[in-house]
Amino acid sequence: MMSQPPIISLKSVTFGYPDVRSLALDGVSLEVAAGEFVAVAGANGSGKSTLARLFNGLLLPGAGNVLIDGKNTRDRENLNHIRETVAMVFQNPESQIVAATVGDDIAFGLENLGLPAEQIGLRVQEAGCRFGLAGLLDREPHWLSGGQKQRTVLAGAVAMEPRVLVLDEPASMLDPCSRKEFMALVRDLWQDGTTVVYLSHDMDEVARAPRMIALSEGKVSFDGDPHDFFSREGLMAETNLRPPLAVRLSRFLASAGSKPPALTLAELVKRACA
Amino acid sequence: MHLDELIIGQYFPGNSLLHRADPRLKITAVFIYVAGLFLAGGFAGLLIMAAGLLLALAQARVPPRWLYRSVRPVAALLLLTFLFQLFLHGGPVLGRIGPVPIYRDGAREGGYLALRLLLLVLAGIVLSLTTPPVALTDAFGKMMAPLAKLKVPAYELALMMTIALRFIPTLLMEADRIIKAQAARGASLASGGPARRARALLPVLIPLFILSFKDADELAMAMESRCWRGGKGRTSRRRLRLGPVDAMFALLAAVVVAGGVAIGRTSGF
Numbered sequence: 271m272m273s274q275p276p277i278i279s280l281k282s283v284t285f286g287y288p289d290v291r292s293l294a295l296d297g298v299s300l301e302v303a304a305g306e307f308v309a310v311a312g313a314n315g316s317g318k319s320t321l322a323r324l325f326n327g328l329l330l331p332g333a334g335n336v337l338i339d340g341k342n343t344r345d346r347e348n349l350n351h352i353r354e355t356v357a358m359v360f361q362n363p364e365s366q367i368v369a370a371t372v373g374d375d376i377a378f379g380l381e382n383l384g385l386p387a388e389q390i391g392l393r394v395q396e397a398g399c400r401f402g403l404a405g406l407l408d409r410e411p412h413w414l415s416g417g418q419k420q421r422t423v424l425a426g427a428v429a430m431e432p433r434v435l436v437l438d439e440p441a442s443m444l445d446p447c448s449r450k451e452f453m454a455l456v457r458d459l460w461q462d463g464t465t466v467v468y469l470s471h472d473m474d475e476v477a478r479a480p481r482m483i484a485l486s487e488g489k490v491s492f493d494g495d496p497h498d499f500f501s502r503e504g505l506m507a508e509t510n511l512r513p514p515l516a517v518r519l520s521r522f523l524a525s526a527g528s529k530p531p532a533l534t535l536a537e538l539v540k541r542a543c544a
Numbered sequence: 545m546h547l548d549e550l551i552i553g554q555y556f557p558g559n560s561l562l563h564r565a566d567p568r569l570k571i572t573a574v575f576i577y578v579a580g581l582f583l584a585g586g587f588a589g590l591l592i593m594a595a596g597l598l599l600a601l602a603q604a605r606v607p608p609r610w611l612y613r614s615v616r617p618v619a620a621l622l623l624l625t626f627l628f629q630l631f632l633h634g635g636p637v638l639g640r641i642g643p644v645p646i647y648r649d650g651a652r653e654g655g656y657l658a659l660r661l662l663l664l665v666l667a668g669i670v671l672s673l674t675t676p677p678v679a680l681t682d683a684f685g686k687m688m689a690p691l692a693k694l695k696v697p698a699y700e701l702a703l704m705m706t707i708a709l710r711f712i713p714t715l716l717m718e719a720d721r722i723i724k725a726q727a728a729r730g731a732s733l734a735s736g737g738p739a740r741r742a743r744a745l746l747p748v749l750i751p752l753f754i755l756s757f758k759d760a761d762e763l764a765m766a767m768e769s770r771c772w773r774g775g776k777g778r779t780s781r782r783r784l785r786l787g788p789v790d791a792m793f794a795l796l797a798a799v800v801v802a803g804g805v806a807i808g809r810t811s812g813f
Contacts, residue, residue, distance in 0.1 A: 323765070326769045328765055328768060328769055350771060350773075353768075353769060353770070353771045354771060357769070357770075358766070358769040360762060360765070360766060362762060364714055364759070365758070365759040365762035365763050365766070366762065366763065366766035367710070368706075368707065368710070368763065368766065368767055368770075369678065369706060369710065370676075370677050370678040370681070370706055370709055370710045371676075371678050373781070374678055374781065374782075377781035378767075378770055378772075379770035379771055380781070381778050381779050381780055381781060382770060382771040382772050382773065382778055383771055384777045384778060384779050385779055386779060387779060387780065387781060387782075387783050390779065390781045391781060394781065408676075410710075410713075411710065411714075412713035412714060412717070423766075426770065427770070430770065430771070
């Protein structure tokens, strides 16, 4: 199926948290090729965030191996290369901004890489322009909107020029407008060649990805085309995922002929959303 | 609390000599200024140093309202210092407050110590009003860098300061949210005696601590994922270089402190 070598490869990965009887991940095997856009969906507690943290070496598997660009995350000497290769953006931007200004926060990862000041300055400017933060580089984070904060975090991750971007429900705290804006930026990055792994429980976002992985109770229950997933009701019920609005609307319209017609627009909307 | 009321680390943007001077030089100047306040030994010296500070503030165009807001929290301490000295010293009687006599030496000593304390506080305030917090912590980090040879984690200490400053507004906002949520459920933080008020704070402090630990955990993870490995091998976006502005600032600061100390020690006033 994949023409390029996998940049992320998980082989029979198992992970459990201390003092928790059930496993967070149980025998997960998957591969992501360079340049792919993969959405990872799953209900709360399905193991999505644990999976994301394994990609960056923040967590190490209990059993099995995680290979990033062919390098095993278990080997501490590989960690720098792995973290330069895979950048992460988490859910809450407020607790990811380290520095006291937008510009300094974008520079944080670059400073950790030991780049010269001129190069850091250039990359900060570039990232600032790309993510609409050029005029806000000296602004303190508490004066930013939610969307601006999450763009700051994304800019900080992208400035490090990673090959893979792992986004763990990055838009869940944003308003609809900022969410749309953020998704457009992520799509642009993917089109420019960055591999994107997008974790979400918002099925409207997941449905837009070319490939989808569904997690249920720490296991991969589906890996393939979202069209295929959302046409299998049993699978959706098993994974506890609700189909996107468009799927529900299509189904409703398809079954509308067998029901008495809705007489008002409000009634139609009510039925479609049921 | 509204963010506008926050004084700690508050920066007043500008382009004055004070604003443009190297933060390392400004920190050093504040230390020397404070030492000067203790060496001056007389009113005349303090007045010269006060004049220097006021001129600098005027040149930086810091509005008096900002100064008032910054000094207000220590006003009670200044008054207490003055009153304490007022009744400790003797000398000729200047007047009376009811049956209590006011002695000249007490008024003089109280005024002297209160003015010295006020100038000490103002020097710190001037530094924070004219230097962005990030430049301050950066300067601290650079000034402490030689200590790394003695295994002092200089960079880590500077980063701790940055993070502490960075998270003050976040924690204030979170505390405000918790207070409002508790108030919506009938909690009252403003009524009752001190013991009751202290007890009422518990439902605010406990969730605030839990949130802080959660924030700290997430921040640590975000830092690690961005290749944080401590200060070793790290570079900096900001480069500090001394220039003509710094020379001018150093000269003026030296004149004010040296003038204040010299006149204070020789004038007898």
